[in-house]
Amino acid sequence: MITGFGLVPIHGIILIECIIMVVTSSKIMRQFIKNSINCNQDCSLKTSSSENVPPCKKCNMKIIGNVLVSEPSIENLEDNRKLQKTFTGWKKTNHNHVINFLNLHSDKNWHILDVGTGSHNLSEIYPDINPNQYYTLDIQNNNHLDIICDLTKSQPLKEIFDVIICLNVLEHVYNYNDFLNNTLKMLKPNGYFLFAVPYHSGLHQTPYDYFRYSNFALEKIFTEHKLEIIEIEPVHNGFNPWASLSTYKTLIRNNNNLLSTLTTFMLNMSILISRIAYKINRDIIIDGHYSEIDEQKKNQHPELKLKSTPTGYVGTLKKL
Template sequence: MGVIPNSLKFVKQHIKKRLDQESFHPELIGILTNPFYFARRGLSKNIERLSSEIQGKVLDVGCGTQPYRQFFSQCKYHGLELDTPENRSSKVADSFYDGKVLPFAENSFDSLIVNQVLEHIFEPDRFLDEAHRVLKPGGHLLLTVPFLWDEHEQPFDYARYSSFGIVYLLEKHQYSIIESHKSVCGIQAIVQIWNAYLYKVTFRNSRLWNLIVALLLMAPGNILGILLSWILPQNSDIYLDNIILAKAEQKTHLSHENAAET
């Protein structure tokens, strides 16, 4: 009598696990089920591509649920999150901090990961100085930040960065750019923003409902975006995210903001 219920439970768990995987690393199934297919696929593929540049002791600032940790199995990984009651219950972090001072000594890490975090930081100059402080000279910074995206996690949403703006900001804080890449360009970026709109206006606290809506409303958009990207000319001026690999230069001085505080 217990065989069928156990089998159904196994199937349900397998489906949930697969959908969770498709959430941040979408492949074929994600075309049908993931409202953020283009954005998440672009991030996943680019982070995986650059993961070999991240070595040694690694700090992932704003690690969330650590969806990309699998790409850094060669590293000694430490996830850090902002210390809030919500983050304490929903995030998967090794430690928490006040959002101002990184709780580590100077030159503590060989590499830093800052994924979709900088847009939420209201004092980016101070943050980048702090990141540089805990990063060893010559250490690598892997940073992603949106250029085109809706306002989210309100009121903790500060900025969007163009490819020129983020490079300027990093160089200002003693990082040299190894690679600057635009993720999800042209018609796919436009389709992704449309799907993000549909997701926001239809979202309910029901996984089944959201899946049905994705199948009915977002999947056609994903398919159309893929097809049109083969037909229409590319336009890299319209894109979702900046993907940056940078190197910390030798420390020479603090920015004037931090210097005034010491």
């Protein structure tokens, strides 16, 4: 192919275009964040064009490698991404909740903030999300983020986002009222808050696993924060009574003695028998969980849905 650079292979052109797209996207994201920093107009972060800016004397935030940082203890960014190749049914349900909502409003030119992003950038996983209008925030030091901030302590940006995503975060925030106050201050009036929280779930990310919210608690908390509840839906990810058995088996098999060996064998047999029983009769309910058939027929059996224990809750809220 002949270009302004002379004879260049087609794959070279593609590479150049990809680099231009990445750089352009990065600049757009940084400028949007800079313009929206929760500080005065003469904030040193807004007026500087450098990729590294020392703390502003007014807002005490700084820029490190184009990442807005509100944590004074962070001096250098780290590369801590641990990407998963597969997701659990629960995580897939969370993602589907977000994607389905955004697809319903695909005509909107929304700016989206993902709070508690962790290692995953949803715009890298789902093409439905425009990376130029998707922004990431977490408390952890990670160089792939747009913002590093403890939202229980401060509000880094102004009221600029149309949608805020908060998946599997609230259970890890002890001061959840402060967290919600600062988070919702970045959401525009009539903006949407999409969330997911586990309920029937084991401890994870310990020791920072504090709460399991029922739908009654969620309704009360969100109403107190002036959010209109559009939906709060329980999620049932199928029949899984052997999960607890498997966890128990993992705990005891480290003891290298005859009793633990026999106990492990018995647990394996229990898991095997329960799986066979489930295959034979897939509409049974054990331990308050849905089977797949119950999930398919939940509209016909609302009383089962009310009595069963959900894996967690997903919801859509609107800022009043």
